[in-house]
Amino acid sequence: MSGYYDVRGFDPHEGLGYLVGHVRSRLLQALEAELAPLELSGPQAIVILKIAIGEGAHAAEFCRDLQYDPGAMTRMLDRLEKRGYLRRVRSPRDRRAIHLELTDKSRAALPRMKTAAVTVFNRFLRGFSQAEAKQLIGYLKRLMANANP
Amino acid sequence: MSGYYDVRGFDPHEGLGYLVGHVRSRLLQALEAELAPLELSGPQAIVILKIAIGEGAHAAEFCRDLQYDPGAMTRMLDRLEKRGYLRRVRSPRDRRAIHLELTDKSRAALPRMKTAAVTVFNRFLRGFSQAEAKQLIGYLKRLMANANP
DNA sequence: TGACAATGATTGCCTAGGCAACAATAATGC
């Protein structure tokens, strides 16, 4: 069972790594440009968005989901908290865990963040039909599912 | 002209950023696991592969192509050179530029590196037909082309 | 030709993630 790629005549520019890496870097760049007025980085925006939709308000869950280092997460939350974008509240049920809550400031910024993400994503998808975009998303999910050997 | 995404009901998990970011991180992880015996990181492997296929043996060109910081590139080349994976040779034509050459050690490692990349990419593409894989690559290239507004 | 801009590479400084160690708390098993 051979695959799509072959060792002979393998061109790095055609490789998944190169392509995905570039797309991601351009996406991040565009996203941060769009978020510049808020002075938020991509990961920071994602954390705030995830808190907003109420998924796992625990830092540990973010780390698992985003494959983010716990230490780095602590420091990122420090920065966000210091700038008034969120609050840490010790959970009464599990006194190890910390409940993350948005502040008025971050709630106010939320629409703008969503708009930024949607704008950038749609820009990258220009020329794609609805069906093609849907197919692309599906492909990416299948790649993710294939990650664990 | 609205796009694929809409602000209302926008789910970060469906967003390009989240998906591409994850795929890239998993790819890198798998690639580095495969390259562990050589102790090479993903970017390092890419640089060596690019030198191997003879594309732009100048560091500056790599920086442009890989969107890599020149300072970081200098230091990465330092590490690779110190470990005997490449040689710096001042170009006689343009005395600012530095010509990068592989050593016997890196040439010997080359087949293994290509195999690692091909193996990982094909693993992520399992379940994809040839046509689907080709389509995915095409989509990724289109995303890249859409990067510049 | 000569001033000025552009390019290639390097360095120092800053920021931020990865890893390991740790304390506090919770869950598990005897």
Added chain:
DNA sequence: GCATTATTGTTGCCTAGGCAATCATTGTCA
């Protein structure tokens, strides 16, 4: 109940990329 193990969050240390400044060299253009 109690010892053991796992989990959560934090901190220190190390590594590495981003940015700005710099030097040498090349290109441009009046």
